[in-house]
Amino acid sequence: MVIQMDGRNVVVKDVQVQTASSRSGNTLYKVRGRDVVSKQKFEASFKGDEWVQTVDFERRPVQYLYRDADGCTFMDRESYEQYTFDSEALEEELLYLGENLEGIYALVADGMPLGIELPATVVLEITETAPAMKAASASARSKPATLNTGLVVQVPEYLAQGEAIKVNTLTGEFMSRA
Known part of the structure; x- marks a missing residue:
């Protein structure tokens, strides 16, 4: 989403929602993004009843x-x-x-x-990780793995170097083998 704040266009990267526990409390939206022109980081909080102007793109x-x-x-x-x-x-x-x-x-x-x-998931190759354990189950512990782009994710112990895996681009978490 792209919004306009104080005459600046801001590309929204992340929105966190905080719901109040009382009846009269407002829902808060914490918005993080980046200014299109100056490339500066942008953070702001909005109440649930506030309006923001969106930019058509x-x-x-x-x-x-x-x-x-x-x-x-x-x-x-x-x-x-x-x-x-x-x-x-x-x-x-x-x-x-x-x-x-x-x-x-x-x-x-x-x-x-x-x-x-980005697409919701990407397929990346494991370039560096601890050796695979043959007796490891899918629900057991995890280990860090470095992927071909430099991203480090936690993967199950049964995965080895050279295998392709699917990674969620929103959370940065391992999803499955490719």
Whole structure:
């Protein structure tokens, strides 16, 4: 979602909802995001009855091309136009970006790229973890595993190096084998 606050466009990355326990209490919405122009982090709290102005934007399917010193470059799959984002603007998404990742969308308003939207799950390969235990069950303990993008997740003990796994992009948690 993109909202407008004090004349600035803000891409919303996370919303936390706090419901009051009393009858007269208001629900609070804590919003975290990033300013589109200045790339500054944005945090604010809103009561349940407050209005915020949303910004109309377009979701364009894009392909991840490469990463360099300037940032990450994506190509629009329909118009072949290229969008470059600063690495700081995509700091949370970078750990999920891999080659041939399908389902990425660029959020574009008035021809200006605002951010990217990742698919709900991504398939990544385990590059480093403790050796697999043959007697480990699926509900047993977990161990840390480093994936090919640098992301570290907790995985079940039966997984070994070189295996592909599905990771939830919203929570950053292991879901299943790929």
